[in-house]
Amino acid sequence: MGRNLARNFARNGFRVAVHNRTTSKAEALVEEFGDEGDFTLARSLEDLVGALERPRRIVVMVKAGDGTDAVIDELTPLLDEGDIVADAGNAHFADTRRRHAALAEKGIRYAGVGVSGGEVGALEGPSIMPGCDADTYAELGPFLEVASAHVDDEPCCTLIGPDGAGHFVKMVHNGIEYSDMQLIAETYDLMRGPLGMEPTAIADTFREWNGGELESYLVEITAEVLAHTDGETGRPFVDVVRDAAEQKGTGRWTVQTALDLGVPVTGIAEATMARSTSGDTERRAAVREALAVAEDPAGAEVSVEDLAAALYAAKVVSYAQGLDMVRNGSTENDWDVDPADLARIWRDGCIIRARLLGDIADAVEEHPDAPSLLATPTFAALVADRLPALRRVVAAAVASGTPAPVFSAVLAYVDALRAERLPAALVQGLRDYFGAHTYGRVDKDGSFHTLWSQDRSEVDA
Structure with a gap:
């Protein structure tokens, strides 16, 4: 991606x-x-820094974590006040906040x-989500906007917010990507199992769907x-690939951060767990042998x-869950991220377009x-119309023993x-019984505790 991003900048007339x-x-x-543009080969970081006009704009695309810190540590002594370092890798937003503060000093x-x-x-125009100060974006943004994908002449790039906002949003984007891919995989599995369709027929169906609202x-x-088709065996390609999905961490980061924020991103969480389950081949084999029962497809x-x-x-x-998480993360970190901006810049260039x-x-x-995309009139109506189909799909998955997490x-x-009322009331009662964690009441304000081991009278907490 780094090589192609450099080519993208050069193709757009920038000296790189x-x-x-x-x-x-x-x-x-x-x-x-x-021959695609004006390239300068820098054999060392010193050569790289020396080749750039001030304020220097340096885009770093290396493995997230220690690798990024190592490059920054090497670069920093060579830079002058006002220079810009842009990390275009999949960094954890907390690391980005730390680096932003350290370099600002x-x-x-x-x-x-x-x-x-x-x-x-990266070559033809990605969706770009920058997080930085406004003055930094004024210097860096014009380059990123030109290199980004465009929809109706609008760049799929905008200032997301300060410090870690850009990498936070990219993390959530990847979480939505996890969920989307797993939903597609579960749809395929139900077509292959209960519906008995072959991969070529399923491919034709997805191709047809791509011409409509599921595009x-x-x-x-x-x-x-x-x-x-696999060239070596002549079998469908999907049948010769090991059914163990890998992950690079952004889905896990999304779930961990959502837990910290108290935001339910259940689809993303189950998609992440599904990858973990798929890779747990030894445990899968043992349980498959131990629980070898015939399923009743009725x-x-x-x-x-x-x-x-x-699927829609x-x-x-x-x-909706991803945007909820962005709202909460923005509030928690005082970023002022506009969710509508995200939907616009994700329309092209990115994986979840x-x-x-x-x-x-x-x-x-x-x-x-x-408070939720699902509460807007448009999408409340769209989901309500499709809810019976979603219920039938889940019922069919359960009846056929097809996992659809x-x-x-x-x-x-x-x-x-x-639901007008959830069973959390019982959970609160249990928590109060064994741990005196207290509860609220529907008929008056305050926190209360029942003296369960005594006379079971209620006291103010």
């Missing part, structure tokens, strides 16, 4: 100095793509820049993957139309005080939000 710790990689870039400006779109997006990058490439009736409606509704819920994001941007902008979690989440 390139450096890599492995010099041969930078040399190969200039040799192979030097030295007069160096720091930007945490979320970039989504993969290698192709999105992930639905588009799902059709491509499912239609692919009642596992579901249609392709139901799956399309359920579940996608909406995934975006989808047709419905335009409608999401409009709904959030028209109803900024709505994200579909199930999404349905439970919606049902929980719709």
Whole structure:
């Protein structure tokens, strides 16, 4: 991605100095793509810094964590006050906040820049989510906006907020991506199992869906993957790939941060756990052998139309949960992030780009005080219309023994939000019984405790 982002800048008319710790990689870039723009090969960080006009704008794209700190430590002594270091890797937002504060003490400006779109997006125009001070964006933003994807001449890039806001939003973006991919995988599994469809037929269905309301990058490439045949065996490609999904950490970070913020992102959480379950092959094998029971497919009736409606509704819920998390994170960190901006810059260039994001941007902008995307008139109606299909899909999954953790979690989440009264009252009673954790009452203000081990009278807490 770093190489392609450099090419993107050069293609757009910027003079680009390139450096890599492995010099041969930078040399190969200039040799192979030097005709695409004005490149300067920097064989050392000193050469890189010396090749740039002030204030210097240095984009770093290396492995998150210690690798990023190491590069910053090497760069810092070479920079002058007012120079800009932009980390375009998948850094944890807390690390970005720390680095921003540390470099600010030295007069160096720091930007945490979320970039989504993969290698192709980095070259052709990604969605870019910068987090930095306004004066830093004034210097850096014009370059990022030109390099980003565009929709109706609008760049898929905007200032998200200060310090770690950009990387926080990119983290949540990746969490939504986890949920979206798992929902697509569960849809495929239900087509393959209860519906008995072959991968080529499923590919045709996803291709058809991509021409309607489900149009999105992930639905588009799902059709491509499912239609692919393994060249060595002649079998469907999806049948020769190990069913153990990997992860690089952003989904886990999203779930951990959501727990800290007290925001339920159940779809993202179940998608992350599904990857962990898929990789736990030894435990899976043991339980599969121990619980080898025949499933009764009776009642596992579901249609392709139901799956399309359920997938759309579940996608909406995934975006809703992600935007809820952004709102809470923005409030917690005093970032003032505008959720409508996110929906707009995610419309193209990024992995979760989808047709419905335009409608999401409009709904959030028209109803900024709505506590959830699901509470806006547009999406309340859309989800309500598809809720029966979602319920049928989950029922069919249960009846057929087909695991559908994200579909199930999404349905439970919606049902929980719709319930007039939840069983949390009993949970509070239990907590008070064994730990004197107190409870509130529906008929008066205050906190109370029941003397369970005495006369069970109630006292003010």
